Amino acid sequence: MKINIRTQAAVKNKLRFSELKKNFSLFTMLIPGLIHLILFAYLPMFGIIIAFKKINFGLGILKSPWVGLANFKFLFNTSDAWIITRNTVLYNVLFIALGLVLHVFVAIGLNELKYKIVSKTCQTLMIMPHFLSMVVISYIAFAFFSNETGFLNRKILPMFDIEPIDWYVTSGPWPYILSIVHFWQGLGYGSIVYLASIAGIDRNLYEAAEIDGANKWKQIINITIPCLKPVIIIMLILAVGKIFNADFGLFYQVPQNSGALYSTTSVINTYVFNMMKSGSANSLGMSSAAAFYQSIVGFILVVIANAVVHKIDPERAMF
Amino acid sequence: MTAKKNIFQIVMNGLFILLAFLCVIPVILVVITSLTEQSTLTNNGYSFFPQQWSFEAYRYIWSSAKHTILNAYVVTIFTTVSGTVMGVLIVALYAYPLSRNDFKYRNLFAFFSFFTMLFSGGMVSWYMICANVLRLSNTIWALILPSVMNSWYVVILRTFFATSIPAELIDSAKIDGANEYTILFKVVLPLSLPGIATIALFFTLSFWNDWYNSLMFITNEKLRNLQFLLQSMLSKIQMLNEADGNAYITESLANVPTDNVRMALCMVAAGPILVVYPFFQKYFIQGLTVGAVKG
Numbered sequence: 001m002k003i004n005i006r007t008q009a010a011v012k013n014k015l016r017f018s019e020l021k022k023n024f025s026l027f028t029m030l031i032p033g034l035i036h037l038i039l040f041a042y043l044p045m046f047g048i049i050i051a052f053k054k055i056n057f058g059l060g061i062l063k064s065p066w067v068g069l070a071n072f073k074f075l076f077n078t079s080d081a082w083i084i085t086r087n088t089v090l091y092n093v094l095f096i097a098l099g100l101v102l103h104v105f106v107a108i109g110l111n112e113l114k115y116k117i118v119s120k121t122c123q124t125l126m127i128m129p130h131f132l133s134m135v136v137i138s139y140i141a142f143a144f145f146s147n148e149t150g151f152l153n154r155k156i157l158p159m160f161d162i163e164p165i166d167w168y169v170t171s172g173p174w175p176y177i178l179s180i181v182h183f184w185q186g187l188g189y190g191s192i193v194y195l196a197s198i199a200g201i202d203r204n205l206y207e208a209a210e211i212d213g214a215n216k217w218k219q220i221i222n223i224t225i226p227c228l229k230p231v232i233i234i235m236l237i238l239a240v241g242k243i244f245n246a247d248f249g250l251f252y253q254v255p256q257n258s259g260a261l262y263s264t265t266s267v268i269n270t271y272v273f274n275m276m277k278s279g280s281a282n283s284l285g286m287s288s289a290a291a292f293y294q295s296i297v298g299f300i301l302v303v304i305a306n307a308v309v310h311k312i313d314p315e316r317a318m319f
Numbered sequence: 320m321t322a323k324k325n326i327f328q329i330v331m332n333g334l335f336i337l338l339a340f341l342c343v344i345p346v347i348l349v350v351i352t353s354l355t356e357q358s359t360l361t362n363n364g365y366s367f368f369p370q371q372w373s374f375e376a377y378r379y380i381w382s383s384a385k386h387t388i389l390n391a392y393v394v395t396i397f398t399t400v401s402g403t404v405m406g407v408l409i410v411a412l413y414a415y416p417l418s419r420n421d422f423k424y425r426n427l428f429a430f431f432s433f434f435t436m437l438f439s440g441g442m443v444s445w446y447m448i449c450a451n452v453l454r455l456s457n458t459i460w461a462l463i464l465p466s467v468m469n470s471w472y473v474v475i476l477r478t479f480f481a482t483s484i485p486a487e488l489i490d491s492a493k494i495d496g497a498n499e500y501t502i503l504f505k506v507v508l509p510l511s512l513p514g515i516a517t518i519a520l521f522f523t524l525s526f527w528n529d530w531y532n533s534l535m536f537i538t539n540e541k542l543r544n545l546q547f548l549l550q551s552m553l554s555k556i557q558m559l560n561e562a563d564g565n566a567y568i569t570e571s572l573a574n575v576p577t578d579n580v581r582m583a584l585c586m587v588a589a590g591p592i593l594v595v596y597p598f599f600q601k602y603f604i605q606g607l608t609v610g611a612v613k614g
Contacts, residue, residue, distance in 0.1 A: 023416070023419075023421075023422055023423070023499075025498060025499035025500060026415075026416040026419065026422050026499055027416070029412040029413070029415060029416050029499070029500075029503070030412070030413055030416055030428055032408070032409045032412060032413070032468075033409050033410070033412060033413030033432065033468055033473070034413075034428075034431070036409060036464075036467065036468035037431065037432060037435055037468065037470075039448070039453065040445070040448070040449070040464075040465055040468070041435035041439065041440075042435070043440075043448045043452070044439065044440030044441070044444040044445040044448050045438065045439065045440040045444075046440070046444075047440050047443075047444030047445070047447060047448050048440045048441060048444050050443065050444055050447065051443075055447075060451060060452075061444070061447055061448075061451070061452075106338070109331055109334065109335055110335065112327075112331055113328075113331055113332060113335060114328050114332075115332075118332055118335070118336070119335070121339070122335045122336065122338070122339040124597050124600060125339035125340075125342055125343050126338065126339050126342045127596075127600055127603075128342060128343060128346070128593070128596065129342055129346075131524065131528075131592050131593065131596045132346075132528075132589055132592070132593075133527075133528035133529075133530060133546050133588075133589070134528075134530070135528075135530050135546045135547075135549045135550045135553070135588075136528075136546075136549070136585055136588060136589045138550075138553060139349065139549065139553060139581065139582065139585040140345045140346065140348070140349055140585075142553065142581075143345070143348055143349060143352060143365050143582065144345070144348075144365075146365075146578075148361075148364075149360055149361065149364040149365055149578050150364065150365060151348065151364065151365040151366075153364070154363065154364025154365065154366075155364060155365070155366065184341075184342065184345070187338070187342060188342065189607075192604050192607050192608065193607060193608065196604070196607075196608040215323070216324070216327055248531070249530075249531070253530075253550070256553065269442070272441065272442045272443060273442060276442065276443050276446065284443070287442075287443050288441070288443040288444070291440075291441030291442050291443045291444070292441060294441060295438065295439055295440065295441045298438075299437060299438045302437050302438075303437070
C-alpha cells in the first residue's frame with residue numbers, strides 16, 4: 001500500500017515536470033505579464049504594511065519604524081473618515097440604482113426605435129461622452145459653471161432672476177452636478193451590455209405575444225425585462241462589490257479639487273491622493289491608513305458579492 | 320392599433336433624439352466657444368449663438384504656444400503608440416496560454432492575473448513602489464509601464480481566442496512542426512484580428528486620455544502630455560482666480576489663456592478622438608459584450 005502511494009507521487013512529480021517540458025514555450029509567454037503583475041500589483045499589495053508604519057521617504061518602506069495602529073487612530077479621530085466613507089458609499093448607491101434604471105430604459109428604447117438609422121445614430125452620439133477624458137469633461141463643466149463667463153451664471157440663472165452662484169466654492173449643489181456629469185458620461189456606454197442582451201432574446205417570443213394581442217408595453221414588461229433579469233442582477237451585484245471605490249477622475253477633476261467643496265465632493269480616493277500629496281509625515285500616515293481601509297473593505301465586499309453571484313448563477317461568478 | 324403604434328414611435332423617436340442631443344450639446348458649446356471672439360465672451364459669457372465668430376483662439380495657440388502644444392502631442396503620440404504595441408503584445412502573450420485547454424496550469428495563472436482586480440495595495444503603496452523602488456518619477460516610462468498590462472483585457476482576449484480558434488487548427492499546426500510562437504503569431508493572431516483590434520483600441524483610448532500617471536509622477540514640463548497640459552492650465556487659472564488682487568499674480572495674468580483659448584485647447588486634445596471614434600465604436604461594443612458574457 002505504502003509503495004503504491006510512493007509510486008503514485010513519483011508519477012505525479014514526473015507528470016508535473018513533463019508539463020513544464022511539454023509546454024515550456026507557453027510558460028515563457030507568460031513571463032512579461034507575470035513580471036508586470038509582480039512589480040505593479042503584488043509588490044504594492046505587500047507595501048500595504050506602510051499603513052502600520054511612520055513613513056519616512058528617506059528610509060523607504062521596509063526601514064520606516066512601526067507605529068502599530070497610530071495612523072488609524074489619527075484617521076478615525078477626524079471627521080474626514082466619516083465624510084469620505086459617507087460620500088463614497090452614497091454616491092455609488094445613487095449611481096448604481098439610478099444608473100440601472102436609466103441604462104435599461106435607454107437599451108429598451110433604442111431597441112424599440114423602428115428605423116435602425118435613427119437608433120444607430122442616437123447610440124453613437126450617446127456613447128460620445130465616454131471617449132472624452134475627465135480633464136476635457138472638467139473643461140466642459142467649467143464652461144457651464146465658471147463665475148464670470150459661465151453659461152449658467154450668464155444665461156440660465158438670469159432667466160429665472162436668480163443671483164449668480166459662486167459654483168466652485170458652494171458645496172450644496174455638487175451632489176447634483178457630479179451625478180449629472182456621471183450619468184451624462186455613462187448613459188450610452190452603460191446601456192451597451194443590456195442592448196446586447198436584448199438582441200439575444202428569441203424573436204419568436206415577441207411574435208407569439210403579438211398574435212396573442214399583447215401591446216408593446218405588455219411585451220416589454222412580460223418578455224424583455226424578465227429576459228434581462230439575470231444580467232441586471234449580475235451587474236447590480238458586481239457594482240455593489242465596488243461600492244467602496246469611487247471614480248477618482250470624476251471627483252478630482254470636475255470640482256477642480258476645490259477645498260471649499262470637500263464636504264460634498266471628497267471621496268476615499270481623492271482623500272488618499274490629497275493627503276499623500278500634502279507630504280507631511282502625519283497626513284501621509286492617514287493617507288496610507290485610508291488606502292488600507294479601502295482595500296480591505298473593498299476586497300471583503302467583492303468576495304461577498306461574488307459568493308452571492310455564485311449562489312444565483314455559478315456560470316457568471318468571477319471565481 | 321397602427322395609429323397607437325405610430326404615436327409610440329413618434330414619442331420614442333423624439334425622446335431619444337432629444338437624449339442624444341443632450342449628450343452632445345455640451346461638446347458643441349465647447350466647439351462654439353473656441354470659435355467665439357474673446358470680447359464677445361467677456362461681455363456676454365458663453366453662448367450657443369455668439370455675436371462674433373473668430374479663429375483668434377486657434378491662431379493664438381499656434382503663434383504663442385506652438386512648442387508647448389507640439390511637445391505635448393509628441394509625448395502623447397509616443398506614449399500611445401509604444402504603450403499600445405507593448406500592451407497588446409503582453410496581453411496577447413498572457414492570454415494565449417490561458418486559452419489553451421491542454422495547458423495544465425492555465426487556471427492558476429488566470430487567477431494570478433485576476434486576483435489583482437479584486438485586491439490592490441491602494442494608491443499610497445502603489446505610488447511608493449513606482450516612485451521609490453522602480454524610480455519612475457519624471458521619466459517617460461512612468462506614462463507607459465504602469466498601464467501596459469490589464470487583467471480585464473486578458474479575460475476578454477482569452478475568451479476571444481478560446482471561442483474563435485478551433486483546437487484542431489492548433490493541433491494540425493503542431494503536427495506540421497510549428498512551435499508555439501509560430502502558432503501564436505502566424506495562426507492565432509491573424510485569425511483574431513477583431514479581438515486584437517478591440518484590445519488595441521482600449522489601450523489607445525486609455526493612453527491618449529491618461530492624465531492619472533502624469534498627475535502622479537510628472538513635474539518636468541517637457542514630459543507633459545496633452546491631457547496633463549490641459550489640466551495644469553485649468554488649475555493655474557483657478558489658482559489665479561482665487562488669489563485675485565495679489566500684485567505678483569496679476570502681473571503674470573497676462574500669460575493665462577482666456578476662455579476661448581482654453582476651449583480651443585480642449586478641442587486640440589479631444590478633437591482627434593472625437594473624429595475617429597464613430598469608425599471604431601463597434602470594437603468597443605464588442606469588447607464590452609464579450610467581457611460581460613464571460614466576465
